[in-house]
Amino acid sequence: MKAVPKVNTDGLYIEDTLVDDAFSGVVPFYSYMEQGITDVLSTTESVTQPEDEPSNEPESNISGYIIGIPVTPGLFRPRFDLAAWNAYETALTAAHDSFQQALSGWHALPEEQRGDMPVLESPPQPTLWIEGLTPEEIEELTRPQPIEPNEMDRLGSEMVTRELEALELRQQNEAQGAQIVGLELRLLSLENS
Template sequence: MKAVPKVNTDGLYLEDVLVDDAFSGVVPFYTENLPELPTKPGQPEPEATPEDVQPGDTPGQDPVIAGYIVGIPVPPGLFHPRFDLTAWRQYQDSIQAAEAAYQEAMSAWNSTPEEERGGRPVLNIPPMPALWIEGLTPQEIERITAPQPQALSELDRLGTELVARELEMLEIRRQNETLGAQVVGLELRLLSLEGNPSEGGETFV
């Protein structure tokens, strides 16, 4: 068994699935296209539609392609891989065209007298293009790769709160010292007034 990518109908990667080691190519998987029947009070709800149903599993129903199982590994470096289904179909068409040309050339070669045949035709399969591409836009990639503010750890958070409390205590202490100095000044002023009664007043006998 081996793990291969599973994509949706747009080619976007969904998950890996296990298949036989001999699996290759691109194979669709299906979901049932069941009509929605109205339910009456007291009747049970219709059963949920299975996600993966192969054609012919349900007679009389038209299966709908839900995605594809791809036997081509995903290359590294893609944020959200997307399998280019259009390029894959074009590649299959080019292989079929190459095979058809080879069969035609072989038929002509076999029908030619041996002394006039020349070299045996060769099947030229076109090279496979890059079928996995980036599924995200540059803006989406920039957004997810932008530096994110680091969340404070519990220790950092407690340290920050402790520093804030110490600063509050220092401010309260400063205010208390200022008020204490004002009180001392008032007491000294009162003592000064008590020790020096006002002069110039008249004394009555």
């Protein structure tokens, strides 16, 4: 088993899901609608009914896709480009059909006229995982957020403020004490004279 990404119908990453190790490609997953209740995943048995009778099976809707291609690291909100995937699948099919035609033509030739066997040339796989956020949204996410102080920081700040106030009061006391001593000395010198 391996974990592969699961995306919604817009290609935006939802979560990882476990699949068989051999899984690759892109496959849809469905939600079922029954009597107005949506997004209830269930399995139903196939029952053959006459064509003129309405079916009691729930209606199925594509809810998203399971992607067998790993998510490109470094994306803020990964989005799978479903249009690019479909174009790539179409190009692969066209390349395979062209190879089959060339191979059939090669086999139809006599051995002495064949030359080199045709080679399947697959188109390069495009970048399928892209950023799902706009540059403005990324800037908003990456902007440094103001840090709100916790209670310990707040108490520490208050304690430093109180210690500074106490130091200022001590300095004022010393200055006033020195003035008082100076006045007492002047008074003693006046009394002695």
